[in-house]
Structures are given as C-alpha cells and as structure tokens.
Amino acid sequence: MPNPSYNIEDVYKEFATIDGYFDEDEDDGTQTKVNNEAIHDYCYYEDRQKKDKCNDYYEMTSSGVIYLLENLKKKCNLDDDKLAEYAILWLSYKLKIKENPIIKKLSVFYDSYIKTNEYYNKNINGDNLTYKEIIDKKKDLMDMDINEIFKLEAPFNILYYLYHEISDKHSDCDTNSNYANSFVNQFNDLNNDPNNKENSSYNKLLSILSDDYNNLQKKCTNFPSLPVYPRSFSIKVTLIPITFIFVAIPIFLEFAYK
Numbered sequence: 714m715p716n717p718s719y720n721i722e723d724v725y726k727e728f729a730t731i732d733g734y735f736d737e738d739e740d741d742g743t744q745t746k747v748n749n750e751a752i753h754d755y756c757y758y759e760d761r762q763k764k765d766k767c768n769d770y771y772e773m774t775s776s777g778v779i780y781l782l783e784n785l786k787k788k789c790n791l792d793d794d795k796l797a798e799y800a801i802l803w804l805s806y807k808l809k810i811k812e813n814p815i816i817k818k819l820s821v822f823y824d825s826y827i828k829t830n831e832y833y834n835k836n837i838n839g840d841n842l843t844y845k846e847i848i849d850k851k852k853d854l855m856d857m858d859i860n861e862i863f864k865l866e867a868p869f870n871i872l873y874y875l876y877h878e879i880s881d882k883h884s885d886c887d888t889n890s891n892y893a894n895s896f897v898n899q900f901n902d903l904n905n906d907p908n909n910k911e912n913s914s915y916n917k918l919l920s921i922l923s924d925d926y927n928n929l930q931k932k933c934t935n936f937p938s939l940p941v942y943p944r945s946f947s948i949k950v951t952l953i954p955i956t957f958i959f960v961a962i963p964i965f966l967e968f969a970y971k
Contacts, residue, residue: 719789721928725876727784728803731777737770737811745770755779757831774807775826779833782844786837793842797851798921801862802869808859809866819855819862823848853914861908861915868903868922871896875929886933893936896926901940 734752735745747753755776756767767773781800785791791799801819808816816822827833833845848855854862871892878889900922908915923939930936 719791719795721925722876722880723789724785724791724799725873727781727788728873729877730784731780731803732807734777734780735770735773745773747773751780752776755830755832758829770811771813771822771826774804775822775830776832777807778804778827779830779844782847783837793847793850795921797847798854798918800848801851801854802865802918802921805859805862806866806869806873809863817859819857819859820852823855854918857914862918864903864906865915865918865922868896868899871899872922872925872929876925879929879932884932886935889933890935893926893930893933897937897939900926904940 731752734749735747737745752773753766753776756765756772758765758772767776778800781803782796785796785799804819804822808819808822827845827848833848834843836843875889875892875896878885900919903909903919906915909919910916926936926939930938
C-alpha cells in the first residue's frame with residue numbers, strides 16, 4: 714500500500730469530534746442527546762424559511778456528514794473520492810446505531826436528508842463543486858443495500874476504537890491486540906463475501922478499511938497481517954457472528970470522546 718497523501722489519524726480524529734456532538738439517550742431510545750450545539754450548524758432544509766435546529770437524530774447525522782466533508786477537505790486535504798467514501802462509512806456507522814426499517818438503502822437517507830439540505834447545495838470555498846456533487850460522484854455507494862453496508866460497520870467500529878487508543882503519543886499495541894485479531898478475522902470473512910467483486914461499491918469501502926488497518930499495523934508490528942487475496946476474490950461463506958465484545962465499543966467511545 715503506498716503511503717497516503719493525508720494523515721489517517723487526523724481523519725479518525727474528525728470522526729471522533731463530530732461523533733461526540735450527539736448520541737442516543739441511553740435511558741430513552743426515542744431521544745437524541747445533544748452534547749455540542751454546533752451539530753445544528755448545518756440544518757437548513759428547503760421547506761423551512763431559515764436555518765433552524767435539527768429536529769431529530771437523522772437530521773443531526775446529515776449535519777454531521779457536512780461537517781466531515783468540510784473538515785476532511787480543509788484539514789486533511791482529501792481528494793473528492795476519499796471525502797465521499799469516508800463520509801459514507803461514517804454515515805453507515807451512525808445509521809447502524811439507530812436503525813430505521815424504512816431506510817433500506819443509503820439512497821433513501823440521501824433523498825430525505827441530503828438532497829433537501831440547503832448546505833449540500835452551496836459551493837465549497839475555493840471550489841466550483843458543491844458537497845452534493847461530491848456525494849453524487851459516489852451514488853453507487855448510496856445504492857447499496859443497507860444490510861450489505863452494515864456488514865462493514867463492525868470492523869469500522871474496531872478501527873475507530875484502535876485509532877483512538879493508538880497514536881504517536883500513546884501506543885498500547887499489546888493491550889489492543891485482541892481487537893486487531895478480531896478485525897482481521899472479520900475482514901477475512903468480508904473479503905470472502907460474494908458482494909466483494911472487483912470495482913464493486915462493497916469492494917471500494919472494504920479497501921479503505923484494509924488500507925487504514927495496514928497503516929495502523931506500521932505502529933503495531935505485533936498486530937496480525939491481513940490475508941493477501943485479490944480484491945476481486947470472492948466465495949460464499951458464513952459470517953462469524955460479532956461477539957459481545959463489540960457491544961462495549963460504542964459505549965466506550967461515547968465516554969472516551971466527551
């Protein structure tokens with residue numbers, strides 16, 4: 714894997730920042746807890762006369778995607794493809810936390826919460842593109858079945874946790890080796906999934922997870938290596954159920970980033 718032109722740690726720091734702005738109330742799953750009022754900065758929908766506060770979890774998630782697009786472009790100098798792919802990975806992570814049976818594809822969320830948000834249609838500073846046009850370049854990802862993209866949420870969650878735990882200033886590789894082992898096992902299953910076909914949407918997102926893990930492994934040489942398969946390799950396998958350990962990760966993250 715060639716060295717990326719951006720700092721991957723900085724990307725995951727931005728995930729952590731916006732993720733800490735809002736979350737589900739543990740005592741009442743129908744309520745969304747706002748931890749930082751800035752989450753409302755990008756809630757301006759075409760059916761409203763002015764900018765207003767986000768009404769619910771999904772509007773906050775839409776606002777969070779704009780935050781990511783803006784800050785990843787400004788601070789991390791990501792190209793447009795990577796911007797959209799990382800934003801969509803984070804979006805799927807947030808939608809998995811609060812699943813909605815109506816959202817069977819990311820495109821349903823796109824039509825309801827992205828296309829109608831005025832901020833997505835504004836030109837980016839110094840660029841003729843809008844955030845909507847950046848997302849539109851990856852409409853193939855938006856057309857993925859939500860259950861397929863949710864398969865990537867657990868390994869993404871592990872990477873999210875590991876990038877918080879392991880950095881240049883704080884590197885605890887031995888303690889977190891079990892998480893690395895779990896990531897590799899899950900990646901192996903996902904890599905063998907029938908949906909993992911060359912140049913498929915599924916394959917593009919899986920490749921990001923692979924690259925980000927390999928980058929982390931440079932700091933933790935005791936972490937196991939990912940299996941070397943052609944990106945187009947796929948056979949039908951039975952996915953190993955996610956063990957109880959991953960239930961604790963979102964709970965840990967909720968406190969770790971506050």
